[in-house]
Amino acid sequence: MSGPALFFALIRWDFLRELRRKEIVLNMSLFAVLMLTIAQLGTSGDSVAMKNVGPVFFWMAIVFTGTVGLGQSFAAEREGGRLTGIQLAPIDLGVFYLAKVAATWVYMMLMSIALLGVYMLFFNFMRWDLMPSLLCAIGVFTLGYSGVGIVLSSMTTALRGGGEIVLRILILPLMVPVLLLTLMVSQATFGEQVAGGILGPPLALWKYALTVLSLDAIYLTTGYLVFPKIIEE
Amino acid sequence: MAELRSNAPGGNGETRAVCLQGVSKSFGFRNVLSDVSLEIRPGTCLAVYGHNGAGKSTLARIVSTQWAPSSGSGEVLGHSIGPGNREIRAASGWVGDQSFLRTELNLEENLLFFSSLYGAVDAEHSRSLLEKFGLYTRRKDPVSTYSQGMIKRANLIRSLLHHPELWILDEPFGGLDQEGQALLKEFIRDYASRGRTVLLVTHNREIGEELASASIEIQNGFIVDEAGLDGGGVT
Numbered sequence: 001m002s003g004p005a006l007f008f009a010l011i012r013w014d015f016l017r018e019l020r021r022k023e024i025v026l027n028m029s030l031f032a033v034l035m036l037t038i039a040q041l042g043t044s045g046d047s048v049a050m051k052n053v054g055p056v057f058f059w060m061a062i063v064f065t066g067t068v069g070l071g072q073s074f075a076a077e078r079e080g081g082r083l084t085g086i087q088l089a090p091i092d093l094g095v096f097y098l099a100k101v102a103a104t105w106v107y108m109m110l111m112s113i114a115l116l117g118v119y120m121l122f123f124n125f126m127r128w129d130l131m132p133s134l135l136c137a138i139g140v141f142t143l144g145y146s147g148v149g150i151v152l153s154s155m156t157t158a159l160r161g162g163g164e165i166v167l168r169i170l171i172l173p174l175m176v177p178v179l180l181l182t183l184m185v186s187q188a189t190f191g192e193q194v195a196g197g198i199l200g201p202p203l204a205l206w207k208y209a210l211t212v213l214s215l216d217a218i219y220l221t222t223g224y225l226v227f228p229k230i231i232e233e
Numbered sequence: 234m235a236e237l238r239s240n241a242p243g244g245n246g247e248t249r250a251v252c253l254q255g256v257s258k259s260f261g262f263r264n265v266l267s268d269v270s271l272e273i274r275p276g277t278c279l280a281v282y283g284h285n286g287a288g289k290s291t292l293a294r295i296v297s298t299q300w301a302p303s304s305g306s307g308e309v310l311g312h313s314i315g316p317g318n319r320e321i322r323a324a325s326g327w328v329g330d331q332s333f334l335r336t337e338l339n340l341e342e343n344l345l346f347f348s349s350l351y352g353a354v355d356a357e358h359s360r361s362l363l364e365k366f367g368l369y370t371r372r373k374d375p376v377s378t379y380s381q382g383m384i385k386r387a388n389l390i391r392s393l394l395h396h397p398e399l400w401i402l403d404e405p406f407g408g409l410d411q412e413g414q415a416l417l418k419e420f421i422r423d424y425a426s427r428g429r430t431v432l433l434v435t436h437n438r439e440i441g442e443e444l445a446s447a448s449i450e451i452q453n454g455f456i457v458d459e460a461g462l463d464g465g466g467v468t
Binding site for chain 1: 319
């Protein structure tokens with residue numbers, strides 16, 4: 001089977017699994033909504049605070065729920081030796097990695113869209129004109145996040161207890177550059193500068209997208225090369 | 234037809250399904266397999282005996298490319314052993330303690346999934362295997378509803394989807410009922426009779442002697458005994 005055909009076949013099987021189990025997107029979304037609910041209660045009535053820290057809570061919710069989704073997505077591959085079954089098939093494990101990243105990225109995007117709806121309600125954010133730029137920022141951010149996350153969860157899910165704590169400890173430092181850039185682009189995505197702009201001047205969306213996509217490319221290429229070695233070990 | 238050697242280099246120009254030379258495997262300071270040299274000709278059913286922890290499953294995992302040997306070298310079906318060798322993986326089938334099956338899918342979907350991974354989608358062959366192993370009528374049921382014996386049968390079907398040249402069976406009779414065991418025995422005999430190779434890891438000598446044309450015994454990682462007859466059978 002050719003690389004692209006295998007890639008799409010693996011994604012299809014992943015979607016079918018998620019459709020039947022309904023656990024990754026649902027779990028992530030519930031966790032994210034819970035976080036936003038707490039944030040909303042904490043800032044309720046203070047419109048300045050809501051505008052300033054709202055985007056921070058939004059990205060925090062994506063980052064933390066992402067670790068839940070990543071852990072579950074890969075833990076499912078370890079059930080009943082499924083990963084060994086994949087390993088023993090005559091396929092490029094790098095393609096399996098890319099398919100897993102793509103499927104996880106879709107799950108994270110679905111969760112983010114649900115989260116965005118809740119955010120609009122809770123934080124009175126009715127800026128439809130900003131939706132394209134916000135979705136663009138979410139898309140490029142979660143792509144790199146999934147790319148790094150799948151490599152790390154392939155290592156941590158083998159640990160006792162599923163390794164979710166280790167995953168969180170490892171993924172956050174790696175994602176800090178992208179996360180800072182994402183907060184700096186909040187003027188373009190949320191129409192507000194986060195926390196009074198202490199992170200630096202507002203960043204234009206196109207500059208952000210180009211920079212983060214370049215980082216995503218580095219993450220994905222590294223993952224493609226490293227992932228098969230992790231699995232074979 | 235089997236030629237087995239313990240702790241000796243192999244290779245006399247003839248085709249070998251499996252040829253290992255001085256293969257060892259250790260985990261930390263613990264040697265699990267020590268200096269194993271072994272040659273298996275195509276068409277052989279080789280039984281690998283040994284107590285729990287003797288190293289027989291380790292040998293099977295090395296041959297199947299799941300694990301790399303710590304030292305030594307070898308070839309399986311003409312390709313160098315070691316993780317990542319897709320030629321060996323494409324030509325061998327593995328049955329172990331884990332089924333690899335996706336419990337949220339039904340058996341038919343599972344078989345289609347694995348067939349597509351091997352680039353060997355053959356509905357007729359899948360149907361034939363399902364019928365022979367008695368799971369055709371249950372093929373639409375989720376695998377999560379299967380009994381242990383049914384999962385074992387499904388696992389055997391999965392391993393045969395791509396017509397492997399080398400069939401590696403690690404304790405395949407556990408969990409099978411009398412009928413299932415008889416069926417598997419018939420499959421193993423048929424498989425070897427068609428010139429293909431079977432590596433049968435078992436602690437049950439009775440079954441091994443019934444099926445295998447050659448055998449080795451592993452103790453503490455070393456091959457301590459071997460037997461092989463040209464005409465089939467085992468001493």
